[in-house]
Each structure stands twice: as structure tokens, then as C-alpha cells.
Amino acid sequence: MLTPRTTQQTDQLADDFVRANACNRLTGIAEQIQYLQEKARKVLEDAKRDADLHHVACNIVKKPGTVYFMYKRDSGQKYFSILSPKEWGQSCPHDFLGAYKLQHDMSWTPYQEIEKRDSEISFIDKLLTQQQTLPQSTAPNFRGLDPMILPASKNTLERSTSIEKEAPISENTTFPDGHTGSI
Numbered sequence: 001m002l003t004p005r006t007t008q009q010t011d012q013l014a015d016d017f018v019r020a021n022a023c024n025r026l027t028g029i030a031e032q033i034q035y036l037q038e039k040a041r042k043v044l045e046d047a048k049r050d051a052d053l054h055h056v057a058c059n060i061v062k063k064p065g066t067v068y069f070m071y072k073r074d075s076g077q078k079y080f081s082i083l084s085p086k087e088w089g090q091s092c093p094h095d096f097l098g099a100y101k102l103q104h105d106m107s108w109t110p111y112q113e114i115e116k117r118d119s120e121i122s123f124i125d126k127l128l129t130q131q132q133t134l135p136q137s138t139a140p141n142f143r144g145l146d147p148m149i150l151p152a153s154k155n156t157l158e159r160s161t162s163i164e165k166e167a168p169i170s171e172n173t174t175f176p177d178g179h180t181g182s183i
Contacts, residue, residue, distance in 0.1 A: 064104040
């Protein structure tokens with residue numbers, strides 16, 4: 001047989017739930033802070049790398065969209081060349097340190113990340129192009145984004161992707177949960 005709770009027990013239980021809920025929410029915020037700190041650290045590292053690379057000797061005018069190959073002379077001086085180690089062949093005069101693509105925003109992308117970065121830029125360009133070709137609207141445009149597939153529930157209504165005029169709800173309307181009538 002269940003014994004009824006006292007007001008003090010009920011209040012204590014409520015306090016425990018409130019404390020647990022606040023703790024869970026604060027934990028989520030702490031995780032977001034850690035994520036943002038990591039992103040900020042990455043931005044600062046990339047900015048330092050980009051600044052360092054812009055100070056590497058280069059005897060040609062650097063053009064965005066071009067891949068540059070960095071070498072190190074015996075003296076320790078680093079320099080950029082447009083010749084890859086493969087193009088140098090056996091006659092490569094200095095140690096190869098790496099390859100970087102100069103982006104249009106003047107940032108540098110390491111060679112191993114060029115394909116990924118180019119696809120990101122292409123995706124963003126596609127979104128911007130689609131946004132510009134639409135008539136002026138105050139509503140957001142999410143064209144080109146893959147739809148997020150959510151599980152169906154009785155609280156969601158499936159909608160057509162085309163804009164349709166909604167029919168008024170009558171007394172004989174059947175809802176997804178099976179009941180009929182008006183809202």
C-alpha cells in the first residue's frame with residue numbers, strides 16, 4: 001500500500017527535480033562553452049599560420065586560387081614556389097615543407113584539406129547564388145539544404161513542398177491521431 005507524501009517530502013522532491021534540471025541545463029551550456037573555446041582556439045591557430053605563411057619569401061605575385069609549394073634553403077630561409085616536388089624531380093634543390101592553397105579571403109589551406117575546403121566554399125557559393133536569384137522576400141530561404149528527417153508523431157503534420165492554400169478545418173476533419181471534428 002502506498003503511503004501519502006507529506007508536504008515536506010513533496011517540496012523536497014520538487015527541489016531535487018529543480019536542482020537536477022538546472023544542473024542538466026548548466027552541463028549543456030558548459031559543453032557549448034568548451035566547444036566554442038575549441039573553435040576559438042582553432043581560429044587563432046589558423047590566423048597565426050596564415051600570418052606566418054604570408055611572411056614566407058616569394059619571388060612571384062601571389063594570386064588567390066593558386067597552390068604554392070614551400071621549401072627550406074640550407075640557410076634556414078623558407079620560400080614559396082609554384083613548382084611542386086614532382087615537377088622538380090631529382091633536381092629539387094631544397095627540402096620540401098608543404099603545399100598550401102591561397103584562398104580568395106587570403107587565408108591558406110593546407111594541401112591535404114584543399115578538396116574539403118573547396119567543397120565547403122562551393123556549397124556556400126551555391127546557397128548564396130540561390131538566395132540572390134529569388135525575388136525579394138522577408139522569409140528565410142532554405143533551398144539547397146538537405147531536409148532534416150524527423151520521426152513522425154501525432155503532433156506533426158506532413159506538408160507538401162509546394163505552397164498550397166490551407167483548407168479550413170471543418171467538423172468532419174480527420175486528424176493524424178485519428179479523432180475527427182474541429183480543433
